[in-house]
Amino acid sequence: xxxxxxxxxxxxxxxxxxxxxxxxxxxxxxxxxxxxxxxxxxxxxxxxxxxxxxxxxxxxxxxxxxxxxxxxxxxxxxxxxxxxxxxxxxxxxxxxxxxxxxxxxxxxxxxxxxxxxxxxxxxxxxxxxxxxxxxxxxxxxxxxxxxxxxxxxxxxxxxxxxxxxxxxxxxxxxxxxxxxxxxxxxxxxxxxxxxxxxxxxxxxxxxxxxxxxxxxxxxxxxxxxxxxxxxxxxxxxxxxxxxxxxxxx
Ligand code: BT5
Numbered sequence: 001x002x003x004x005x006x007x008x009x010x011x012x013x014x015x016x017x018x019x020x021x022x023x024x025x026x027x028x029x030x031x032x033x034x035x036x037x038x039x040x041x042x043x044x045x046x047x048x049x050x051x052x053x054x055x056x057x058x059x060x061x062x063x064x065x066x067x068x069x070x071x072x073x074x075x076x077x078x079x080x081x082x083x084x085x086x087x088x089x090x091x092x093x094x095x096x097x098x099x100x101x102x103x104x105x106x107x108x109x110x111x112x113x114x115x116x117x118x119x120x121x122x123x124x125x126x127x128x129x130x131x132x133x134x135x136x137x138x139x140x141x142x143x144x145x146x147x148x149x150x151x152x153x154x155x156x157x158x159x160x161x162x163x164x165x166x167x168x169x170x171x172x173x174x175x176x177x178x179x180x181x182x183x184x185x186x187x188x189x190x191x192x193x194x195x196x197x198x199x200x201x202x203x204x205x206x207x208x209x210x211x212x213x214x215x216x217x218x219x220x221x222x223x224x225x226x227x228x229x230x231x232x233x234x235x236x237x238x239x240x241x242x243x244x245x246x247x248x249x
Pocket of ligand 1: 002003004005006027029030031032033034036037038039040046047048049091098099100101102103132133134135136145146147148149
């Protein structure tokens, strides 16, 4: 398959319901965020996309990334026993290396007016959201330039792919339901328990700019608060954290 996210987005456009899951054993065009690629060799990783149709305003769609990272961190822990942590906003780490990446893509859902109505423009009636999760399950090696690990490398033995998939789907259902019934605060509280970012000095890449400082908090909206060397606080809504262990630093 090219990319489970691309297949899920196409199925979403064709009307597939919430809860549709696309799983692949390999991807020929696995996608990371911001046009990056996700290394997706056959038989080594789990590549899964889940289609959601949340009843959320556009400005709250970002909350789904936090739901997904909490669910993924807990699922990998359930399946492997490994202590997982989250690097803001949604990388899952074991031993400070990336074991799982998440790409959330949203599209407006539209219907077409009938000719009898005022306008023939498509009408936006909500959003479809595809949560794409890549887990390094039984990978034995990675290109040296990426700071990655796999469940098998950490455990010293392979584990069944199906166990990771089952755990992932169970935790996604659990946390998506809690998010809908109890709200985002319960998700952010769990996210903070799992966070590996706050308290650490780091660089954050925001567009072309690199900001150095110490992460001091994640606010209720999921923004990272970084204290700059001059004591000012910077409130970052989208960026990439480079911890000192990352080879990209
Ligand atoms: C992500 O992007 O971490 C999101 C990855 C999402 C992958 C899933 S697989 C199922 C679904 N279908 C898709 O097509 N995508 C989703 P980002 O934060 O941009 O991280 C990408 C960067 O991580 C790359 O530029 C590499 O440096 C590194 N990387 C690539 N492959 C990796 C891997 N397998 N494990 C760890 N790091 C990797």
